[in-house]
Amino acid sequence: MSHISKIILKSLFSKPSTAMYPIKKREYYPNTRGAIENDIKSCIFCGICVKKCPTKGLEVLRDQKQWSIDRCRCISCGACVTACPKKCLTMENTYSAPSTEKKVDRYIQPEDKVQ
């Protein structure tokens, strides 16, 4: 009883340890695993990332020069990043935002691409 009293009184008269998210934004570590981004300009639509993805969350439409990711499927495992031969995929250290619909992010390569 005395130990917990001490802890509790100490807490009562000191600052709470709440991080106050979302009023205060949070800094993530460089290592933190988050959303996958594609630097679409250098993508060659080889489809290797699609094959390596354990959740089948990626899709490549070669003829439309489109690479897309289903945010709701991705488990941030990084397999696609490791596999990409052009190293155009990166893993950000921020998470993909919640949404009211299932979000598929499409990246379409601009026509006038310089390779």
Place this chain on the structure above:
Amino acid sequence: MRILITSILFILLTPIAGGLLAGVDRVISARMQKRVGPSILQPFYDVLKLFQKENVVVNVSQNLYVFSFLFFTIFTGVLFFIGGDILLTVFSSTLAGIFFILGGYSTHSPYSFLGSERELISMVSDEPMVILMAIGMYMVTQSFLIRDIIAFNQPIIYYLPGVFIGYLFVLTIKMKKSPFDLSMSHHAHQEIVSGITTEFSGKSLALIEIAHWYENIFLLGTVFLFFAPKPILGVMMSLIIYLVEIFIDNTNARVKWQWLFKSSWFVALCAGAVNIFVLFINQS
């Protein structure tokens, strides 16, 4: 006329005071847990939201019981604050409790059934002490009327320290604070889910919440009685006791009903009955 005004004032002001006290409880508990916690007005938001919620009624008698519970709780408070008979307040608060329990039983859910059973046990546990308190006050002031008790020339605590300690103990039971929060709780960590209130939702839950505000104010009023001739001290003491209850809530695990039963009777006997006995010897 004065009685009428007091009653109306009580009925109108108590929910405000009771709700605020509940808010203070939430905030202080959070701080004790090193959290920021909700706004102090949170209990009002909760109740107002519950009124906006769809009402799912399990059966008709359920609402009747809740309404009776609220009615008799308010009645108890009114009786108390207009200075009525203390035995009658004890009786009517018990009656209110019984309606609450009946409401729990009436839903036929195993959780609320068990919650009601435990509430019944809590009542049996705290009742002796409450009655001892009434008797003690009578022995000191020679009256069961609260207005006479208040008018007594000295704080009653001088004569009834043992009874006061015993009463504080049962106060924890009555306020449904840990370690004695066996019959219901709205935070999710109870083996019987929300206990008695499991099957209540929407408006009826809001009414139960409001009834508890009235009840808390009434309970703090009884603490005040012990210090009555010194009103400032009395109010201070009731608030301090309330803080102590929050503190106890946060420093204890929930005990089992057997322990609750044994300990409360033990305390009633040791502190309460001995005190009364001493008084009796002195007076005769």
Place this chain on the structure above:
Amino acid sequence: MLEKQITEEIEIDKLFSRCAELKFCGYRLVQIGCTRTVSGVEINYSFDNNFQFLNLRISCEKDQTVPSIQSVYECAFIYENEIAELFGITITDMKINFNGLLYKAAVSTPFGETAAETKAVR
């Protein structure tokens, strides 16, 4: 770090007596696990005694039955029921029998077909 792991292949009818022996020698039942083979399954009964790992293995054709060892190792019931339910193996004389209601999976005996059958599908 390689731990020495002994696997003893035995006949089904020796299983019970061998388990009783091990129990007598103070071995603890670690797990029972089932693996599909070309024509049936093999079941591994793993034991441990003071970090000595010992494995009994029986092979069992699709229509063969396996005796329960619950009367030797009480806790075997959970593994035996699992095997019966997921692999569709008949285990005889189980004291505690969930009758296929342990997992209640969407597919009954998901590991039911033999490895040969799966290869064919693939």
Place this chain on the structure above:
Amino acid sequence: MSFFKKSPWLIHYDGSSCNGCDIEVLACLTPVYDIERFGIINTGNPKHADIFLITGAVNEQNKEVILNIYSQMPDPKVVIAVGACASSGGICAEGYNILGGVDKLIPVDVYVPGCAARPEAIIDGVVKGLEVLENKYRNKNKKK
């Protein structure tokens, strides 16, 4: 004036999650994240709840439980799918016992991606859910 935004009570059900998202939901209650700041109470009782947080995918056995909880919640209510598993099935979608994301069973209002969904993401998701809750209440009143 609606008070849902100020006092959303939630119920959390762990579908067939790996516990990852689960303990992150619990972590949201603890001092560092403290979602009680938003007036949220984890009630554990469907009849008291406004928000239904589900972690993990739907499988053969828990689909009835989820339907049951959902139907016991009084209106208006909001469903939030937390984590890749609850949103789409995630890594285990190909398992024989998995039906898929929660939206296969009941309408989902907010999807929180991630594996595991971070507490910050869950807080964002709940805040989004509050808007939806408020709108649902307004629409219901309009219809009346």
Place this chain on the structure above:
Amino acid sequence: MSERMIIPFGPQHPVLPEPIHLSLVLENEKVVDVLPSIGFVHRGLEKLVEKKDFLEYTFVAERICGICSYMHGMGYCQAIENIMNIEIPGRASFLRVIGAEFSRIHSHLLWLGLCADAFGFESLFMHTWKLREQILDLMEEMTGGRVIFSSVKIGGVKKDVDDSLLSKINDVLLELEPQVKEISSVFLESITVRHRLEGVGVLTQDEAVSLGAVGPMLRASGINQDMRKLGYAAYAELDFEPIIDTEGDSMARCRVRIKEIFQSMDLIRQAVAKLPQGPIAAPFKGNPDGEYFSRLEQPRGEVIYYVKGNGTKFLDRMRVRTPTFANLPALIKVLKGCDLADVPILILTIDPCISCTER
């Protein structure tokens, strides 16, 4: 008033973080019979080896459970490494110990919090979980994840730890140790807590063995058994003794776990001090052919991965026998005859991990 009542306990229940369903047959508030039914989290992950190759399966293995995620990955990779005769570099094996022991601390703190919650001690739950956050922050800085670490891979680990992080680990442990001491003395000394734990759910030494209990459950009943003594990863080079208690009640199990937190802190310090330089992963080629039973000590006890490869990308079999699965018979035993109020504590006392149990 001895009518019998059946109350459903779970799968959705506020004191259970996970879905397990028990039908409790009550006589007043005494439990006279327990009928468990599981399967609410059954996902069929073992069968996924037919659809994912053995490299991809590492991600699945990590997601068998989000609490022991680190050790699930580690156990699976160890099995593959043994089959393929991959020698992991020294630095990797020490890093694995650090990761695994941090997981143990976080898991035990998590358990202590849930246990406090189960006996209605909310403030204690909050304070315990507050301490846990510091461990998670450290884990995130090291591996990138708070609960799913994705850190172990076949042949080693994915991310190295630099010197500044190593000294941070020491600093955090130094700061954390007195705080954990303070919290744990509440568990060990508070009157109401002792009233709820002591003598509750006693499991004798013989029962523990014959019911096949593992981990703290077994050690609290006086049996010396800790798989780390097998010396996998770098445990052979570290100095520690399994923690044993003799009472066999819930308090003993609580004591064992508390002591293991300090033991893990000590192991991490040893590992940090001895961490060798060098690469963090060994290259390898080919597919696994052969079988192995990989045994590990998870926070909840001994876990077994049985992996059987056939020389192709796809494994023949991957079976995991998790500690909770092995502890279920003992749980059913202690539940019979207890008070309803003790049910949550008894369930928690085996530290149930349903998701790995059912996979």
